[in-house]
Amino acid sequence: MITQLQFLVGIGLALFSIGILGFLVRRSGIIALMSLELMLNGVNLCLVSFSKHHGNAEGSALVLLIVLVAAAEAALALSLFVSLFRQSGSVELDDFRLLKG
Amino acid sequence: MMGSPTILQWIIGAITLASALLVILGRNPIVSAISLMATMFATGLLYFSLGAHFIGVVQILIYAGAISVLIIFIVMLLDLRPTRVNIPGRAPVYVLSLVAGATFFVAAIFSVLPLLRAVGIGPLGNGQQPEEISMQLLSKYMIPFQATALLLLAAVMGVVVLGKKNMMSERIAKGAKKS
Numbered sequence: 001m002i003t004q005l006q007f008l009v010g011i012g013l014a015l016f017s018i019g020i021l022g023f024l025v026r027r028s029g030i031i032a033l034m035s036l037e038l039m040l041n042g043v044n045l046c047l048v049s050f051s052k053h054h055g056n057a058e059g060s061a062l063v064l065l066i067v068l069v070a071a072a073e074a075a076l077a078l079s080l081f082v083s084l085f086r087q088s089g090s091v092e093l094d095d096f097r098l099l100k101g
Numbered sequence: 102m103m104g105s106p107t108i109l110q111w112i113i114g115a116i117t118l119a120s121a122l123l124v125i126l127g128r129n130p131i132v133s134a135i136s137l138m139a140t141m142f143a144t145g146l147l148y149f150s151l152g153a154h155f156i157g158v159v160q161i162l163i164y165a166g167a168i169s170v171l172i173i174f175i176v177m178l179l180d181l182r183p184t185r186v187n188i189p190g191r192a193p194v195y196v197l198s199l200v201a202g203a204t205f206f207v208a209a210i211f212s213v214l215p216l217l218r219a220v221g222i223g224p225l226g227n228g229q230q231p232e233e234i235s236m237q238l239l240s241k242y243m244i245p246f247q248a249t250a251l252l253l254l255a256a257v258m259g260v261v262v263l264g265k266k267n268m269m270s271e272r273i274a275k276g277a278k279k280s
Contacts, residue, residue, distance in 0.1 A: 001105050002105060002106070002214070002218075003104070003105060003106075003217070003218065004104060004105060004106050004110070004151075005217050006214045006217045006218065007105075007106040007110065007111075007114065008106075008110075008114075008147065008151065009213060009214065009217060010210060010214060011114045011117060011118065011147070013206060013209045013210060013213065014118055014121075014206060015117065015118070015121055015140075015144075016205075016209075017202050017203075017205050017206035017209070018118070018121045018122060018124075018125060018202075019121075019125075020201065020202045020205060021125060021198060021199065021201075021202035022124060022125030024194075024197075024198035024201065024202065025125065025194075025195055025198045025199075026125060028130065028181070030130055030133075030134075030172065030175065030176060030179075030181065031124075031125065031130065031133055033172070034124050034125075034133055034134065034137045034172065035124070035125060037137060037141075037164070037168065038121055038124060038125075038137070038140065041140065041141065041144050041164070044144070044156075044160075045144060045147065045148075048148055048151065048153050048156050048229075049151065051153075051229070052151050052152060052153055052229060056233075057229065057230075057233035057234045057236070057237045058237055058241070058242075060153060060155070060156050060229055060233075060234045060237075061234050061237040061238045061241075061242050062242075063156055063159075064156070064159060064234065064238065065242070065245055065246065065249055067159055067160070067163050067164065068249045068252070068253065069249065069252065070164075070168065071163055071167060071168060071253075072249075072252055072253050072255075072256035073256075074168045074171060074172070075171065075256055075257075075260055076256050076259050076260060076263070078171060078172065078175045079259075079260045079263040079264055080263055081175065081179070082175060082178070082179065082263075082264070083263050083264070085179045091179065091181065
C-alpha cells in the first residue's frame with residue numbers, strides 16, 4: 001500500500017516525465033511551451049506535497065515564486081512565437097535553425 | 102501526511118495524467134491547449150485534496166485561468182494547422198526521446214518512492230495557510246520576492262519590444278529564410 005506522499009510525488013514525477021517526452025518529441029514551439037508548463041506543474045506538485053509533509057510553508061512560498069516566473073515566461077514565449085509567426089508563417093522549431101544546431 | 106490516497110485522489114490523479122498525455126499526443130494544438138487547461142485544473146484539485154487551499158486557488162487562478170487562456174488565445178490567433186506526422190528521418194529521435202523519458206520516469210520512481218516510505222508520518226503542522234506562506238515570503242524570501250517584481254517588469258518590457266514590428270523578429274525571420 002502506498003502512502004499519500006508517495007502517490008502525489010509519483011504523479012509529480014509522471015507529469016515531469018510526460019513534459020520531457022513532449023518537449024523532445026513534438027516539434028511545434030507552442031507544444032514545447034505547454035510541455036514546459038507540464039514539467040513546472042510536476043515540480044510544483046512535488047514541492048507542495050513535501051511542504052505539506054514537513055509542515056512548513058517554505059515549499060509553498062517557492063511554488064508561488066515559480067508560478068510568477070512561469071507566468072512571465074509564458075507571456076514572453078508566446079509573444080516570441082507571435083512575432084516569429086508574423087514574419088515567417090510558422091512556429092515549427094525545425095524552421096528556425098539559425099545557429100545550425 | 103496520513104494514510105493511503107483516497108478514491109477521490111486516485112480519480113483526480115488519473116484525470117491529471119490522462120489529460121497530460123493528451124497534451125503531448127494531440128495532433129491539433131487546440132486539443133493540446135484545452136487538455137493543458139484540464140491538467141492545470143486537476144492539479145489544483147489535487148492541491149485542494151492535500152489541504153493546500155491557497156496554492157490550489159493560485160494554481161487555478163493563474164495557471165488554469167490566465168496562462169491557459171493566453172495559450173488558447175495565441176493558438177487560435179495564429180491558426181495553427183495540425184502538426185506534420187511521420188517526418189522522414191525522425192524515427193530515431195522519437196525512439197531515443199521515448200527511451201530517455203521512460204528511463205527518467207522509471208529511475209525517479211524506483212529511487213525516490215522507496216525512500217519516501219521510510220520517512221513515515223510527518224508532523225501534523227499545517228504550514229499551508231496564506232499567513233504562513235506570506236510570513237515566509239516577506240521575511241526569509243524577501244529578496245527573491247522583490248526580484249520577481251523586477252522580472253515581471255522586464256517581461257512586460259520584453260513583450261512590448263517583441264510586439265513591435267520591424268525589429269528583432271524581422272531580422273530573425275530573414276535569417277530563417279536564408280538558411
